[in-house]
Amino acid sequence: MLALRTSAIIALAAMTKDDHLPSPDDVSALRARIDRPIVLVGMMGVGKSSVGKKLATLLELPFADADDEIENAAQMSIPEIFDQFGEGYFRDGERRVIARMIESGPGILATGGGAFVSDETRGLILDKAIAIWLDADLETLVERVGRKNTRPLLRNGNPVEILKRLKIERRPFYEQAPLHVLSEPGPHLQTVIRIIKALDQWL
Ligand SMILES: Nc1ncnc2c1ncn2[C@@H]1O[C@H](COP(=O)(O)OP(=O)(O)OP(=O)(O)O)[C@@H](O)[C@H]1O
Ligand SMILES: O=C(O)C1=C[C@@H](O)[C@@H](O)[C@H](O)C1
Numbered sequence: 001m002l003a004l005r006t007s008a009i010i011a012l013a014a015m016t017k018d019d020h021l022p023s024p025d026d027v028s029a030l031r032a033r034i035d036r037p038i039v040l041v042g043m044m045g046v047g048k049s050s051v052g053k054k055l056a057t058l059l060e061l062p063f064a065d066a067d068d069e070i071e072n073a074a075q076m077s078i079p080e081i082f083d084q085f086g087e088g089y090f091r092d093g094e095r096r097v098i099a100r101m102i103e104s105g106p107g108i109l110a111t112g113g114g115a116f117v118s119d120e121t122r123g124l125i126l127d128k129a130i131a132i133w134l135d136a137d138l139e140t141l142v143e144r145v146g147r148k149n150t151r152p153l154l155r156n157g158n159p160v161e162i163l164k165r166l167k168i169e170r171r172p173f174y175e176q177a178p179l180h181v182l183s184e185p186g187p188h189l190q191t192v193i194r195i196i197k198a199l200d201q202w203l
């Protein structure tokens with residue numbers, strides 16, 4: 001497969017009839033080339049956890065979610081951690097959990113929306129893993145985060161305005177990921193296939 005090691009591979013093409021599931025042989029061949037963790041980064045609600053799980057199933061790789069790991073380690077929910085100890089404490093835990101998980105070898109890791117903003121975490125991911133920026137427009141994010149009220153950063157103010165601001169503030173960090181995949185409205189599988197294609201070109 002042609003290795004496109006240019007600055008970034010942008011898989012933003014609209015869904016076409018070419019967005020079909022790759023054959024089992026193609027998936028196996030790709031799987032064999034994955035020698036590092038694949039780390040999904042991007043805004044809250046973009047689909048890192050839900051798409052990441054499906055991607056892991058398709059590639060037959062272990063899946064882990066940094067937010068879940070933090071909750072398990074603390075035996076508390078993320079809103080409880082924010083309420084009782086504050087965001088700084090959460091970010092410390094997030095940094096430690098991701099540093100540990102990056103050492104676990106090939107697998108799919110869904111990060112929390114703010115993880116890639118940390119210089120230390122971002123440096124580690126860029127050095128030792130394959131970072132994929134999952135991206136969506138504001139309207140899509142607003143619709144998706146509205147399905148659950150579990151994101152403490154959206155509780156203190158107008159969620160649309162907060163998401164809009166965070167999206168602008170975080171873009172310079174997210175765009176450092178070498179792969180950029182759009183997660184548009186539609187089936188999760190559409191995004192999974194786009195990730196597979198981006199990886200196939202990159203590796
Ligand atoms: N491609 C998609 N098409 C339709 N719905 C999606 C898609 N991706 C995610 N969703 C839905 O959007 C919601 C948020 O997704 P998810 O929890 O995976 O986001 P996240 O990026 O992990 O967010 P966070 O950073 O807060 O953990 C879920 O209800 C999920 O099913
Ligand atoms: O975007 C963020 O900063 C966050 C996203 C979620 O995944 C959680 O990590 C937490 O709610 C913070």
Ligand SMILES: [Mg+2]
Pocket residue numbers: 048049050065067110111112
């Ligand atoms: Mg998540």
